[in-house]
Amino acid sequence: MSKRKPYQREMKNDWWLKNIFYSRYMIREGSSILITLYSLILAWGVFRLSQGAEAFNAWLSALQHPVSIIFHLLVLLIALYHTLTWFSLAPKAVDLYIKGKPLDGRLIVAGHYITFVIATVFCLVIIML
């Protein structure tokens, strides 16, 4: 008779705390929760705008509350983290060959940063004008 009895180890809920690589991954993915909240607040603003100037101004002044400012700074920080980690992963999802040679990953990452800077400056200009 076979004495085989394979033992299945359990994957505990805190698996992502045991390895810094997994923790960073969870922060990257977990950023979506804060970014969703941010998007909902923004969508709420658009809704308030449809209700008239008074409603929109009330929304604007609510944004100036210290809790709101801290929240938005936190979202900015985590969104930047998400962006930078994705930029560093970008070469893995790109399949470009130039003259039979694969495109250097550093060029792909640099391209992302350049686009990021141009888009940021463009948005700032629109807001400032």
Added chain:
Amino acid sequence: MTDKTIEIEILRYRPEQDEKPFPQQFEVPYHPDMSILEALQYIKDHLDSTVSFRWSCRMAICGSCGLMVNNIPKLGCKAFLRDYYPQKVKLEALANFPIERDLIVVMDDFIKKLEEIKPYIIPESDDKCLSEGTYKQTPEQMEKYAKFSMCINCGLCYSACPQYGLDKNFTGPAALALLARYNRDSRDAGSAERMKIVNQEQGVWSCTFVGYCSVVCPKGVDPAAAIQLLKVESSKDYLIGMFKPD
């Protein structure tokens, strides 16, 4: 000979007598050029002959000696005591696989997945005559898949993949990298058959791009890249299917 020693803890599991695994400590002579595999062989030869582990080539080619070293998947022959000394080294069977005995895991599920992806060249037609010669390929065409063909089936990437740990139905990194290797080969015409596996929920879409598979891979295969490229192919397949159903 040196008098230095290093402490090695092995998670033991003997199915005929143990209910669950337990740690056992060993004191092994330390040499800077000694691999984890050599330390295990020292233990088996001099301290406890019942310790079980897999090994063969001792040079990162056979892919047999995968194990967790301080909770990180490594090949025993490619990890060295000098990188841990004087700290204790904790050895455990590869994570995410059932333990057969001590450091040996049951790899049946992984092997089944490797077989499922049709890991062979499916030619355009079967009636090509031998006299017509071999299938030719340029270095550029080979470059497209060469990296993904370096896999030695050690299973380290499955051990590093939390998605596989959470859902064993996921096709997983090595099998998908091997699938990409054949789909990207200019001599192969089996892409359509393999895309059925890729497009499934348990295919590439179970991957959330943790990326640790590529970090632990001892052969630089980069399964995470293979899967992301397959996601692009799968999306194209879906879009084309909307306009041109089979």
